[in-house]
Amino acid sequence: MAIINENYLKLKTGYLFPEIGRRVNEFIKNNPDKKVIKMGIGDVTRPLAPSIVKAFHEGVEEMSKIDTFKGYGPEQGYAFLRETIAKNSYRDRGVDISADDIFISDGSKCDTGNIQEIFGNENKIAICDPVYPVYADTTVMAGKTGICNADGYYNGIIYMPCTKENGFIPELPSEVPDLIFLCYPNNPTGTVATKEELKKWVDYALKNKSIILFDAAYEAFIQDEKIPHSIYEIEGAKQVAIEFRSFSKTAGFTGTRCAFVVIPQELSAYDFAGNVHPVKPLWNRRHTTKFNGVSYPVQKAAAAVFSEEGKKEIAETIAYYMGNARIMKSSLASAGYEVFGGENAPYIWIKTMDNLKSWCFFDKLLIDANVVGTPGSGFGSSGEGYFRFSAFADRENVIEAMERIKNLK
Numbered sequence: 001m002a003i004i005n006e007n008y009l010k011l012k013t014g015y016l017f018p019e020i021g022r023r024v025n026e027f028i029k030n031n032p033d034k035k036v037i038k039m040g041i042g043d044v045t046r047p048l049a050p051s052i053v054k055a056f057h058e059g060v061e062e063m064s065k066i067d068t069f070k071g072y073g074p075e076q077g078y079a080f081l082r083e084t085i086a087k088n089s090y091r092d093r094g095v096d097i098s099a100d101d102i103f104i105s106d107g108s109k110c111d112t113g114n115i116q117e118i119f120g121n122e123n124k125i126a127i128c129d130p131v132y133p134v135y136a137d138t139t140v141m142a143g144k145t146g147i148c149n150a151d152g153y154y155n156g157i158i159y160m161p162c163t164k165e166n167g168f169i170p171e172l173p174s175e176v177p178d179l180i181f182l183c184y185p186n187n188p189t190g191t192v193a194t195k196e197e198l199k200k201w202v203d204y205a206l207k208n209k210s211i212i213l214f215d216a217a218y219e220a221f222i223q224d225e226k227i228p229h230s231i232y233e234i235e236g237a238k239q240v241a242i243e244f245r246s247f248s249k250t251a252g253f254t255g256t257r258c259a260f261v262v263i264p265q266e267l268s269a270y271d272f273a274g275n276v277h278p279v280k281p282l283w284n285r286r287h288t289t290k291f292n293g294v295s296y297p298v299q300k301a302a303a304a305v306f307s308e309e310g311k312k313e314i315a316e317t318i319a320y321y322m323g324n325a326r327i328m329k330s331s332l333a334s335a336g337y338e339v340f341g342g343e344n345a346p347y348i349w350i351k352t353m354d355n356l357k358s359w360c361f362f363d364k365l366l367i368d369a370n371v372v373g374t375p376g377s378g379f380g381s382s383g384e385g386y387f388r389f390s391a392f393a394d395r396e397n398v399i400e401a402m403e404r405i406k407n408l409k
């Protein structure tokens with residue numbers, strides 16, 4: 001008799017974005033004449049930049065010739081990409097990260113879920129509330145939690161509320177977690193953490209022998225020079241943090257797939273007897289056993305993100321999305337909404353109109369304005385009464401959507 005992984009039965013609902021997709025498709029089926037504007041899932045809309053496409057083509061071309069064809073590559077990623085990342089994303093910002101500590105992958109969603117595997121189920125996990133749902137769902141799938149209670153909280157997870165009252169920055173939890181998921185710039189609230197804020201977390205992790213799982217997928221959207229792009233800009237972080245980065249939003253790779261994890265040599269965890277073990281070899285073992293690397297043309301394309309031309313082109317695309325965010329922020333504010341985020345992140349987080357529940361607001365917006373966003377409660381119970389808009393949209397659609405929202409009764 002085949003037995004399922006019963007942890008899956010604990011999952012409360014389907015994954016958030018397919019559920020939104022289902023509702024939207026249903027609406028479109030029943031209302032084929034309506035022009036629906038989608039600002040729900042944070043999926044990019046601008047094409048890959050020319051220099052990236054060129055490198056991609058070159059990679060494919062190399063694969064077509066006997067002399068340059070490549071089979072399996074190094075599971076951890078080609079040295080040319082790892083070196084380029086170490087230099088451009090870290091050393092050029094004054095952070096000493098070795099190329100050898102970088103693992104290329106096909107996405108941060110997979111990485112933030114898969115990382116759980118190298119940590120025992122006895123670990124207490126802390127997550128923000130609201131939060132990118134992957135951290136919570138994969139913690140449940142891994143068997144690190146009990147069941148979900150009526151308020152939508154899983155037993156065994158330490159939830160750190162992020163509300164208007166605390167500026168969407170969590171307080172240090174009184175119950176000490178072993179693993180702490182943090183995401184800055186934040187998805188879904190669009191807020192950022194200062195150096196002082198991150199230092200507080202690094203010091204807390206050092207004191208408690210915890211590990212911070214730091215998702216920096218949106219660092220490229222930071223506009224304020226004082227805001228750290230990496231947790232490793234904080235002294236001591238290499239001993240207590242794993243960082244996740246992605247080309248998805250930075251360079252339009254949501255459909256191309258490329259990301260990376262940084263696990264510094266200095267990072268350690270413990271066995272039951274209290275013996276110290278470096279974490280990096282465990283991830284290396286997992287990665288080389290379960291993953292055969294990202295395709296060569298994609299890695300070539302990713303490396304082009306750091307070329308002079310690539311940097312320029314990407315900065316233009318990011319400026320375009322952040323221009324959307326500015327329009328959204330001011331339009332929503334002038335329509336009377338309380339608006340957060342959107343200054344150093346591509347997400348705008350608002351309080352719903354008349355304190356409507358998030359999913360009611362979703363329905364109202366879809367039916368009355370034919371605009372799609374993401375209900376805040378889909379990111380956790382503290383997101384109830386909030387709503388998220390993604391700035392990854394076409395400018396024309398942004399302007400039209402804002403006009404429709406302004407006219408909403």
Ligand code: MLT
Pocket residue numbers: 040041042043109132187
């Ligand atoms: C989001 O909308 O939160 C993200 O696009 C989802 C993701 O990156 O997987």
